Amino acid sequence: MKKKNRLALTSFVALSLFSVFFVLSCASNHAVISADLYEEREESLYIPPQSEIKWQEIEGAEWAKYFFYENKGYPVRYHCVKINLSAENLSIITFPQSEKDFTQKNGKATNYFTGLRAGKFSKKFNSIITMNTAPFGGKNGSWDTLAKLGSTRRICGVHIVEKKELAPPLARYSALCFYKEEKGFSGKIIKSQTKEALAGCDYAFGGFFAILTEGEKEAFSWRSNDSRSAAGLSQDGKTLYLLVVEGERWSKSHGLSYPECADIMLALGARNAMEMDGGGSSSLFINQKNMLAYPALRKNAVFLGFN
Numbered sequence: 001m002k003k004k005n006r007l008a009l010t011s012f013v014a015l016s017l018f019s020v021f022f023v024l025s026c027a028s029n030h031a032v033i034s035a036d037l038y039e040e041r042e043e044s045l046y047i048p049p050q051s052e053i054k055w056q057e058i059e060g061a062e063w064a065k066y067f068f069y070e071n072k073g074y075p076v077r078y079h080c081v082k083i084n085l086s087a088e089n090l091s092i093i094t095f096p097q098s099e100k101d102f103t104q105k106n107g108k109a110t111n112y113f114t115g116l117r118a119g120k121f122s123k124k125f126n127s128i129i130t131m132n133t134a135p136f137g138g139k140n141g142s143w144d145t146l147a148k149l150g151s152t153r154r155i156c157g158v159h160i161v162e163k164k165e166l167a168p169p170l171a172r173y174s175a176l177c178f179y180k181e182e183k184g185f186s187g188k189i190i191k192s193q194t195k196e197a198l199a200g201c202d203y204a205f206g207g208f209f210a211i212l213t214e215g216e217k218e219a220f221s222w223r224s225n226d227s228r229s230a231a232g233l234s235q236d237g238k239t240l241y242l243l244v245v246e247g248e249r250w251s252k253s254h255g256l257s258y259p260e261c262a263d264i265m266l267a268l269g270a271r272n273a274m275e276m277d278g279g280g281s282s283s284l285f286i287n288q289k290n291m292l293a294y295p296a297l298r299k300n301a302v303f304l305g306f307n
Helices: 003-025 118-124 145-149 258-268
Strands: 056-058 061-071 076-084 092-095 129-132 152-155 159-161 164-167 175-180 185-190 203-206 210-213 228-233 239-245 272-275 284-286 303-306
Touching (some): 061 303, 076 284, 092 203, 118 284, 129 228, 129 239, 185 228, 210 258, 239 258
Antiparallel strands (some): 061 076, 076 239, 092 303, 129 303, 159 203, 210 272
């Protein structure tokens, strides 16, 4: 074999092994620690003073603003978006949008489909703001090695689009709900995905657990630092806060715990908040630009977008 061909083959194998390692290592498998053994950190390590929380304008979106925070000494990096849900021309976009997006079998839609990367969703639907939401598994609903290496996705929890239920609720998880108003939308976070709690909503995006309820932090028996995606709402449900914490490159950011995300939501102005799928699924694109310090390679199941 010629030297040039051997070098090309070696490079290909190395890249393939790196890709497998990256996908498997982004599976939200950072160490879980008992809350009793977890050392509380000073909020000043991951929350700046109010005077330093300066929201920036987002091009093409007078209804949204952006804030980035980094503490290199901690280290931690995270991104925040504030959205005025009552903006008259605001529109919500998502994937999957209808049963047509699901794999068809014998003329009927199955409960699984091919997932998308955040960048592909952002470009395909020309969304200004894009964030991942619901947790998911593979074809059988499990997050196993086959699911991690593949792209077949099955949503774990509720997904409602234009009042149409595309994935059933799971009572153990929370959900972010939107309701159409005369102008824009209003939002609500429900702690348990039940038919009663979801009644009347136009959109519902499942996630994991509530971390903030009426201004009070939820208690957890365990904690871990990881990449995080979270959503919060103001008291009147008219302002949506999105939080994406980096944690896949530990040299730049160690990630945060659920309670620490709740602290940030409180500092931003949220009264209610919940966690979406984190780890390697965490993603944020603004005007089709990846805002994180590493590529969004995971093919996720559900995205929430705004135009």
